[in-house]
Amino acid sequence: MKIISYTLMFSVLILLITSRVEGNNNEVEEEESCKETYGFLPCTSTALGNSFLIVVYGYMMFSGATYLSNGCELLLEILGPGVIGGSLLPVIASLPEGIIILATGLNGSIATAQEHLSIGVGLLAGSAVMTLTLIWGTCVLIGKCDLDCYRARDETDTKGFNLVDSGVATDIWTSYAARIMTLSIIPLFIVQLQKHLHSSSGRNLAVLIALIMSILMLISYCLYQIFQPWVQARRLDYVKHKRVMTGFLKHLKQHALGRLCNHDGSPNMDVLAKVYEAIDQDGDGALSEGELKAFVIGMHLEGMSVGTDDIVHKVLQEFDTERRDGKIDFDEFKNGISKLLSGFVKRDRAPHESTDNIKYIDAVDEEAEKEHFLLGDFWEEGEKIENTKLTTIKAILLLVAGAIITAAIAHPLIDVVENFSDATTIPSFFISFLVLPLIINSGGAFQVIYFASKKKRRSASLAFCELYAEVTKNNLVSLSTFLALVYVRGLTWDFSSEVLIIFLVCFIMGNLASFRTIFPLWTAILAYALYPFSLVIVYVLNNFLGWQ
Structure with a gap:
């Protein structure tokens, strides 16, 4: 990596010297063709020279983005998903794109800013579209495993490129992340309404409403990031408790000589008394922890690693509701069984005789197992930081270095893209759409694809969650x-077609990922097809339907 950095710096130095020599030989002509950024950075009017500069400045911007990302990760390991980790760090991680967009709108006069703004919207659209099409599809292709019902077999890939039976599976929290991503396009929908407004005040109002909505949703998203780990832990704990109860009832039914409840739903006292006496080994009229442990020791919960002590604790928590003495008397036992069975009746509106059937209890237990599986009980605690102070200093230095690099390189990168557009007559939007996201987000893209390549549901869930986030x-x-620049500087909004493709791609892929956890290979083909489709949409709308 250092060799590459030195090579690029040396190349910039050579180009700088060349530019100076050419400027001395033909100073008037050079002044008319390009302008040096900051008064000393090299510039050129040729397509090849600007291509080289895009690579150089792009690599510098990539380095700055990498520093910011690494700094955020280190701070997140130290601080955890609290107020700073959940609210501030996600915003800091998005600084490179935000700084470039900010530079396009603050660069020079209003006319110049209006001209450069297409670069910012190209980056905005290109980042979202590339992430949800090319990178998303590659994750499915690289991380594919054999699909079986609602799950994928980890590290098992025997079905090749079968479009239906091969793919990836994620947990339910990944679907929630996709739903949040889909909701984030609401400001895009609002700002699109200004196209149908004919007065300038009406268009400004639409931009302002979209800006306010975007800020409010950003605040809401940060709050969600803060409380999401707590919500996830509570939901998982509830499902674990539910699985233990259904498993306990199933285990109890297997040891009962008869029905647990009568046809009218009342407890079958004779059967319950016999089961209770079988568990109550010392005959003192109360089930102790030791007696419960002896009874549930053969109880097995598929796909769930829970110890006997945990099962006993949850059973006591569910049944010991009157005296709270750590024991279960017969009345508590009877009421607890009746409560569990009546819960099935209320939930499924099933008759009482059905809920007492072992097949029905098996079906309920299987449903609880599926819910537990989809929640993904596989999150591991990260490694503890040994030297917190030193790591904090390193993280802050990375953040500062990343912010300085991205802020310094944003302006010259925009100028080079504009110069390349002039030299090739290619609209600057398409250049920023195709090139800038590839350069800036390549580090994160490789990391996400690497996670998916592990061919495990946990890794796939992490990868797709990161994409949606x-x-x-x-x-x-x-x-x-972007909206703040348009509103504050009084710029003209003429990017309806560009914003439309963000809306369409996010809507299509968001709805695809919001209500399913299995993604066969055919979904990757759909994602790949959306990338060229989005470019065609912009070209047709701008050049044939007069949207711009």
Whole structure:
């Protein structure tokens, strides 16, 4: 990596010297063709020279983005998903795109800013579209495993490129992340309404409403990031408790000589008394922890690692509701069984005789197992930081270095893209759409694809969650910056077609991922097809339907 950095710096130095020599030989002509950024950075009017500069400045911007990302990760390991980790760090991680968009709108006069703004919207659209199409599809292709019902077999890939029976599976929290991403396009929908407004005040009002909505949704997203770990832990704990209760009832039914409840739903006292006496080994009229442990020791919960002590604790928590003495008397036992069975009746509106059937209890237990599986009980605690002070200093230095690099390189990168557009007559939007997201987000893309390549549901869930979070932050942070520039500087909004493709791609992929956890290979083909489709949409709307 250092060799590459030195090579690029040396190349910039050579180009700088060359530019100076050419400027001395033909100073008047060079002044008319390009302008040096900051008065000393090299510039050129040729397509090849600007291509080289895009690579150089792009690599510097990539380095700055990498520093910011690494700094955020270190701070997140130290602080955890609290107020700072959940609210501030996601915003900091989106700084590169935001700084570039900010530089496009603050660069020079209003006319110049209006001209450069297409670069910012190209980056905004390109980042979202590339993430949800090319990177998303690659994760499915690289991480594919054999699919079986509602799950994928980890590290098992024997079905090749079967479009239906091969793919990836994620947990339910990944679907929730996709739903949040879909909601983040609401400001895009609002700002699109200004196209149908004919007065300038009406268009400004639409931009302002979209800006306010975007900021409010960003705040809401940060709050969600703060409380989401707590919500996830509570939901998982509830499902674990539910699985233990259904498993306990199933285990109890297997040891009962008869029905647990009568046809009218009342407890079958004779059967319950016999089961209770069988568990109550010392005959003192109360089930102790030791007696419960002896009874549940053969109880097995598929796909759930829970000890006997945990099962006993949850059973006591459910049944010992009157005296709270750590024991279960017969009345508590009877009421607890009746409560569990009546819960099935209320939930499924099933007759009492059905809920007492072992097949029905098996079905309920299987449903609880599926719910537990989809929640993904596989999150591991990260490694503890040994030297917290030193790591904090390193994280802050990385953040500062990343912020300085991205802020310094944003302006010259925009100028180079504009110069390349002039030299090739390619609209600057398409250049920023195709090139800038590839350069800036390549580090994160490789990391996400690497996670998916492990061919495990846990890794796939992490990868796709990161993709949806990235698009959500892009839609809210970058769009808020973009709308603020348009409103404050009084710029003209003529990017309806560009914003439309963000809306369409996020809507299609968001709805696809919001209500399913299995993604066969055919979904990757759909994602790949959306990338060229989005470019065609912009070209047709701008050049044939007069949207711009």
